[in-house]
Amino acid sequence: MLARVSSPTFKRLPRAVREQQMLDAAVKVFSRRGFHAASMDEIADDAGISKPMVYAYLGTKEELFVACLHREGTRLMEAIAGAAAPDLPADERLWRGLRAFFGFVGAYRDGWAVLYRQARGERPFAAEVATMRGRLIEVVAGMLDHALRAKGREVRAIDLEVVAYALVGASESLADWLADHPEADPEKTATRMMNVAWLGADRLLRGVTWHPPTD
Amino acid sequence: MLARVSSPTFKRLPRAVREQQMLDAAVKVFSRRGFHAASMDEIADDAGISKPMVYAYLGTKEELFVACLHREGTRLMEAIAGAAAPDLPADERLWRGLRAFFGFVGAYRDGWAVLYRQARGERPFAAEVATMRGRLIEVVAGMLDHALRAKGREVRAIDLEVVAYALVGASESLADWLADHPEADPEKTATRMMNVAWLGADRLLRGVTWHPPTD
DNA sequence: GCGTAACCTTACGCACGGGTAGGTATGCTC
DNA sequence: GAGCATACCTACCCGTGCGTAAGGTTACGC
Structure with a gap:
C-alpha cells in the first residue's frame, strides 16, 4: 500500500526454509549485538521477513535463542x-x-x-x-x-x-x-x-x- | 508521612562509606540476577538507600557495573x-x-x-x-x-x-x-x-x- | 537558633522493544 | 474456479525499568 510498489523478489517459501533463514539471521544478529541488545525487529528484518512470522515459527526471543544454541x-x-x-x-x-x-x-x-x-x-x-x-x-x-x-x-x-x-x-x-x-x-x-x-x-x-x- | 514512623537506625553516612555499601549491594545483586535482570531499584534497596543516591554517586547502570568490575x-x-x-x-x-x-x-x-x-x-x-x-x-x-x-x-x-x-x-x-x-x-x-x-x-x-x- | 549545604526521598517521564490482533495475498486441492 | 489452508503483513498495545525533577530532612558553622 505505501511503498512496496510491487513485490519483485517476494517468494512464499515453505516453513522449513524460512525457519533456517530466520535462524541464520538470528545467529548473525545475536552475535553482533548480544542477546539483549538484539531486537526481534532487526532479526526479522535481516531474515527478510516480518516480526510476527518469527513468533509464529520460532516462538519468543528466549526460545529463539535456545533454538540457535541448539542448532550450533x-x-x-x-x-x-x-x-x-x-x-x-x-x-x-x-x-x-x-x-x-x-x-x-x-x-x-x-x-x-x-x-x-x-x-x-x-x-x-x-x-x-x-x-x-x-x-x-x-x-x-x-x-x-x-x-x-x-x-x-x-x-x-x-x-x-x-x-x-x-x-x-x-x-x-x-x-x-x-x-x-x-x-x-x-x-x-x-x-x-x-x-x-x-x-x-x-x-x-x-x-x-x-x-x-x-x- | 506514610509509613516510616520514625527513622530508627537511619544514619547519614559520608560518601566513601555509602559508595562501598552500594558496590557491595551491586555485586550481590548483579551476581544473583545477572546484569540485565538486575534492577537499579533492587540494588538501591539492598544497599539500604534510594535510587537517586546511586545515580548521584556511581552514575548509570553501566558505569556502576564497570565500577564493580574494577573493584573486584x-x-x-x-x-x-x-x-x-x-x-x-x-x-x-x-x-x-x-x-x-x-x-x-x-x-x-x-x-x-x-x-x-x-x-x-x-x-x-x-x-x-x-x-x-x-x-x-x-x-x-x-x-x-x-x-x-x-x-x-x-x-x-x-x-x-x-x-x-x-x-x-x-x-x-x-x-x-x-x-x-x-x-x-x-x-x-x-x-x-x-x-x-x-x-x-x-x-x-x-x-x-x-x-x-x-x- | 538560623542558614546552608550535603544527604536523601517520593514520584514521575518516557523510550524502547517484546509480543499480538486482525486483516490480506497466494498457492493447492478437487 | 470455489474453497481452504497457510504464508505473510501493518499497526498497535503495554509492561518494564532507566534516569530525573523537585522537594524534605539532618548536621554543622556561626
Whole structure:
C-alpha cells in the first residue's frame, strides 16, 4: 500500500526454509549485538521477513535463542564426535577431536562467539551450555581414563574430571583467541593446543606428579 | 508521612562509606540476577538507600557495573601480584600465583561468578575484562619466557602467548568448577592445576614437542 | 537558633522493544 | 474456479525499568 510498489523478489517459501533463514539471521544478529541488545525487529528484518512470522515459527526471543544454541551446539558436537572415532588410540582421538573443534570455531566464528561466549553468562541459558560442556568433559575424561587403563594405571575419578576441565577450558580459551585473530590458522592452533594438552597429560599418565612445597 | 514512623537506625553516612555499601549491594545483586535482570531499584534497596543516591554517586547502570568490575578485578590482580613476587623462581611464582587465584575465587565466589563469567559475554564490558585478562596472560607469558631463558632455550613469542592463553583458560575453567562446588578446597584445586600446568609447560621447556601425524 | 549545604526521598517521564490482533495475498486441492 | 489452508503483513498495545525533577530532612558553622 505505501511503498512496496510491487513485490519483485517476494517468494512464499515453505516453513522449513524460512525457519533456517530466520535462524541464520538470528545467529548473525545475536552475535553482533548480544542477546539483549538484539531486537526481534532487526532479526526479522535481516531474515527478510516480518516480526510476527518469527513468533509464529520460532516462538519468543528466549526460545529463539535456545533454538540457535541448539542448532550450533549440535553441529559442533557432531563435528567433534564424527572426527574422534572411539576405536582409535587416545592421542589420535584427542588430536582429531581438537582439529575438528578448532576447525569448527574457525569456520563459524559468529556461531561460536554468540552461542557460546554469550550464553555462558546469560542467566537462563547457562544451564543449557553447561549441559553440552558437561558432555564434552565426560568424553575427554573418558579418553584419559581409557588411555590410563591401557597403560595399567588407575587414577581417581575426580582427578580425571579436573584434568578434563582444565583441557576443555584451555581449548575454549584458545578458541576465543582464534575467534579474535581472523588471520590465524585453525590447524596450527589445534597443534599448539595438542602440545600443551597431550604432553601434560602424558606426563600425568606416567605417574609423574607435582607436590606443593612445604612453606 | 506514610509509613516510616520514625527513622530508627537511619544514619547519614559520608560518601566513601555509602559508595562501598552500594558496590557491595551491586555485586550481590548483579551476581544473583545477572546484569540485565538486575534492577537499579533492587540494588538501591539492598544497599539500604534510594535510587537517586546511586545515580548521584556511581552514575548509570553501566558505569556502576564497570565500577564493580574494577573493584573486584583490582582486588584479584593485587592478590595475585602480591603472592607471586618477581624475584622467585618461575615454578614457585606459578604456584603462588595459582594459590592466590584460587584462594580469591574460593573466598569471593559471588564476585568471581558475576563480575567475570557475566562480563565476558556482555557486549559493553567484554573489552574491560579482556584488558585485565590480557595483563594476566602477559604476566604468565613473561614467567614462561623467564624460565626458558634461564635454561638457555628460546621460543617464539607467539608460542609463548598461546601457551599462556591455554594456562589461563584452564585456570578459569577450574575456577568455574570451584565456584560450582562449594565444598571443594581451593588449595587442592590449585595443586591440581599446578600439576596440569607445570608438568606440561616443563616438558615444553625441555624442547619436547608433539607433531601432527601425516594422514 | 538560623542558614546552608550535603544527604536523601517520593514520584514521575518516557523510550524502547517484546509480543499480538486482525486483516490480506497466494498457492493447492478437487 | 470455489474453497481452504497457510504464508505473510501493518499497526498497535503495554509492561518494564532507566534516569530525573523537585522537594524534605539532618548536621554543622556561626
